[in-house]
Amino acid sequence: MAGEPTAGGATAGETSNHFAGRAETVIQARKVTYHHHHAPEPPPVTVPHQVPPSTPRFVNRVDELADMDGWLDPDAGGPPRIAVLSGLPGVGKSTTARRWAETARGRYPGGELYVDFAELRGPTGGGADVSAGLARCLRALGVEDRYLPATLGELAGLYRSRTAEQGVLVVLDDVTHPAHVSALLPAAPGSAVLATSGRRLGELVLDGARLLPLDPLDADSGSRLLAELCGPARIAAEPEAAARLVEGCGGLPVALHLAAARLLTHRRLTVAALAAELEAESGGLAALSLNPANGMSALLGIACRDLPADALRLYRRLGLLPGRGFDAETAAAADGSDPATARRLLDVLDAASLLEDAVRDRHRLHDLVRRHARDRAESDEPAAEREAALGRIVDHYTVRAAFADRAVMGNRLRITDHDELLTGHEDPFTGPGARDTALDWLEAERADALAVLRAAAAHGLDRRAWQLAESLTALYLHHRHLADWIESGTLGAAAAARTGDRAAEARLRSLLSRPLMDTGAHDRAREELETATVLADASGHPVLRASVREFSGRYWDRYDPARAVRVYEDSLALNVAADEPRGAALARFFMGGALIASGDREAGLAALTASYEALSALGDVRMAGRALAALGRHARSAEALERAAEMLRETRAGHYEAEVREELAGLLERSGDTEAARGHLSRAVELLAAGGSPRAGELRERLSAL
The missing domain is CATH 1.10.8 (Helicase, Ruva Protein; domain 3)
Structure with missing residues (x-):
């Protein structure tokens, strides 16, 4: 067989000579010789470290970094994990993701891959191609362009193969669709995907993702x-x-x-x-x-670019809201739609991270987002539509506040014609607990309702402005937000004056005297009451005339109790003539205190007792509690004061409950029951602090000294 041609056409001897000096193995089997060459070693594959560095000036985010440490721990093994950082535009999602990736460098033996989907989308904002993201990662993993498959399925399959052996960290920036994440999930156990997105991407929870909303810095x-x-x-x-x-x-x-x-x-x-x-x-x-x-x-414009037209319209109109918070009903009023539509569109805005987290179904726009939305409304919405939207918002608050006022205060003097205002609207405060629900709504809407009142007054919606101001006193009488009350009453009275409604102006000026007195502005309070008396008499409204005199008596209580008694007597006579039993009971209540201050204790206690009985019969627990508290105070009866405090707690009349608790604390402290005194004083501090009273600090010092 020697000398016969080999498979390459040369004889065995020639083969030996021809390949002299080369590393080879020649195997001859019958007439065929196979040559096995030792190929040169391939160049080592470089482990990718593609994540860009974070900014050197990085603060806080301790909790978020710790969450990622725990969830994306490569040493935990198991299937690959996903974390999604979401939040407002500019809140620092990318920087936070990059900072964490820096701390994780070297912990993933397969390296760190990075895809910026904003770059893939380009300046036009078109949909980013998942195939392009896969191709980038495969190139980083050593696959040359000529070997990249043509279809998405083949790219995904090759990617899984290339990431099947060693754990890999994949950072995906500015993701807009769940598919961007799921397609780039590596195959090796212990791998992780950290994505940032302006959207919630809640669908990824089905893939086991951890959603990590990123809040603004404190x-x-x-x-x-x-x-x-x-x-x-x-x-x-x-x-x-x-x-x-x-x-x-x-x-x-x-x-x-x-x-x-x-x-x-x-x-x-x-x-x-x-x-x-x-x-x-x-x-x-x-x-x-x-x-x-x-x-x-x-x-922010980029964040809005992909919103559907109806969601973008709502976004613009939310910028027209005078306040910062809103619920679905308020959003519907701004949008000119219905609450169901507004809820659906709010979900779209929430998914786009344009809303701050809802609390009790109330939403907020971040201040900069709200400014952007308003700018968009001013540029894209006709002036007539902006005015119409504000009118709808003001109407919504005026109607809702009137329903709340009715639920909280029951049958009391009002200048607003509820039959006219509320007919055709559904009452949101009905059934058991309606009063508390209404008071909660007023408290939750406190700042926003006042902002709406300001806007109504500034834009000439004067009738609605004074009606809203009148209704808001239901909150102020219970929670005593004195600065708000003064502003509301001042705006409302001025709006009523512009409409020429003397009764409304008189009512609001008399109510305004209360917070003015409580803040020490006694001269202005007297001026408001004098004006209110003239206006009320000119209006010819008998119950209003009686009410204004009741408020005037409370001014004179401080300076001239005998004169106060005479004013209360006028109020009582007017209420009796008008067949107004609650007004008469109130006049007797205040007159009782003035009589005692004037030296006629017996007549004063009789008036207070008659007032308490009448108010109890009328079901006015709040004012009956105040009457009982006055009786307990003058009789030095801890039992009566305890009962009065519970009645005022029941009706959530915090200011008056605090007064009674303070009175009780003093009475019990003098009797030697220091522990019970501390309990009542602590409750008084809590109530006054919640209402912003400057006396909270004074009582806190007294409490610490007990």
Whole structure:
């Protein structure tokens, strides 16, 4: 067989000579010789580390980083895990993800892959191709372009094969669809996907994902970040203005970076001037911009780009709300739709992270988001529609507050014609617990209702303004938000004056005297009462005339009890003539205290007793409790005061309950029961602090001394 041709056409001898000096093995079997060459070693595959570095100025996020440490721990083994960081535009999702990825570098033997879906979408915002994301990852894993499959399915299969052996961390930035995440899930146990998104991506929970909403920074963290960006000296030179600027940026790191960039770029720009720019009613977002394409407004515009038309319309109109919070009914009023439609659209906005977390079905827009929505409304909504939307919002609050007033206060004097205002509207406060539900609504809506009242007065919706102000006193009589009450009463009385409604103006001015007296503005209170008396007499409204005199008597209680008695007697006579039993009972109640102060204790106690009995028969537990408290106070009866305190607690009349608790504490302390005194005084402090009373601090000191 020697000398016969080999498979390559040469003889065995020739083969040996031809390949002399080369590493080979020649195997001859019959007439065929096989050559096995040792191929050169392939170049080592570089482990990818693609995640971009985070910013060097990074504050807080301790809890979120700890959550990711626990959930994405590669040493835990098991199937690959998913975490999704979501939140408002500019809240720092990408930076937080990158910072965590830096801490995890080296813990995943297969490396760290990174895909920026915003880059894949490009400037037009078109849908990012999952295939492009897979291709990027495969290139990083050593697959050359010529070997990349043509179809999505084949790309996904090759990706799973390439990530099947060693744990890999995949960071996906600015994801908009769940499929972006699920398609890029590695195959090896111990792998992880960390995605950032402006959307909630709740569907990924079905794949076992952990959703990690990212909240704005708190005020301290925001101040630290601004100081690090601008230099501590620059911020320390204007501490109050810096605090305003941090508050205006609302805890969004990107807003703080933009503010710092403005300050560093324009050295003559003071922190105070920039804060004032941001606080401007119109165009304030321009303060957080270096150019039209690089600013807070542009960033929020990108977040809105993919919203359906009806959700975008609601977004714009939510920017027209005078207040910050809203429920579905308020959103429907702004939108001109119905609550069911509004709820559906709010879900869309919530999924896009444009709403802050709902509490008790109430939503909020972040302040910068609200400004952007309002700017969009001013540019995209006709003036007539903006005016119509505000009118719907004011009507909604006026009607809802009137229903709440009726549920809380029952049958009392009102100038608002409820039959006219409320006919055709569904009462939201009915059934057991309606009163408490209505009072809770008034408290929850307190700031927003006052903002609506301001807007109504500013835009000439005067009739609705005074009606809303009258209804809001149901809250103020119970929770004593004195500053709010003064503003509401002042706006309402001025609006009533502009409409020429003397009865409404008289009613609101007399009610306004109460918070003015409580805050020590006695001269102004007297002026309001004098004006109210003239207006009430001119209106010819008998019950109103009696009510205004009752309020006047309460002013004179402080200065001239005998004169107060005469004024209360006039009020009583007018109420009796008008067949107004509750008004008569109230006049007797206040007259009782004035009589005792004047030295006629017997007549005073008789008046208080008659008042208590009448109010109890009328079912007015709140005022009956106050009458019983007065009797207990003058009789030094702890038992009566205890019962009165419980009646006032039952009706949630916190201010008056606090007064009784304080009285009880003093009575019990003098009798030697210090422990019980502490309990009552502690409750009084709690109630006064909740209402913002300056006396809370005084009683707190007294409590600590017991």
